[in-house]
């Protein structure tokens with residue numbers, strides 16, 4: 001017996017620095033991009049499940065003048081090469097290039113990037129997930145009406161646990177790593193009775 005297949009309205013929004021790769025403050029060149037172990041394979045599992053995988057990343061290093069948009073694109077070419085070597089892919093990348101002082105509405109915890117993705121891909125945000133290591137990711141998840149999954153893979157993760165404890169936002173699940181976050185999302189989709197093909 002299998003349930004319905006995954007609706008195309010479900011996405012997993014994924015943060016980059018501290019979630020998929022080591023967070024050194026700013027990643028401003030391809031050499032500084034160090035992806036955590038088994039992340040490409042985990043991402044490929046999400047692809048096989050049939051959910052959209054959409055990267056959302058604050059890149060104020062652009063607005064601060066630490067790197068150019070061209071640098072960012074070279075970093076992403078490396079990321080996508082590493083992912084595709086294990087059959088993983090991102091369906092889309094949305095980034096905020098602004099300096100925090102600009103007061104834009106895309107920098108997380110603001111949700112303009114999520115809202116744009118929801119329009120671009122006709123998503124039902126109540127069925128979507130946000131995976132990230134920072135309070136700003138979980139706050140954005142909450143504001144957008146998605147399920148927030150915290151990964152404990154950076155020095156910022158513990159602050160998000162504390163912010164949850166004082167009621168700033170809920171967290172649907174806390175995972176040690178992105179790989180374990182994917183494990184949980186697969187289970188959660190199974191519990192909703194979607195037919196999940198496990199790879």
Ligand SMILES: [Zn+2]
Nearest residue numbers: 096104106107
């Ligand atoms: Zn912005």
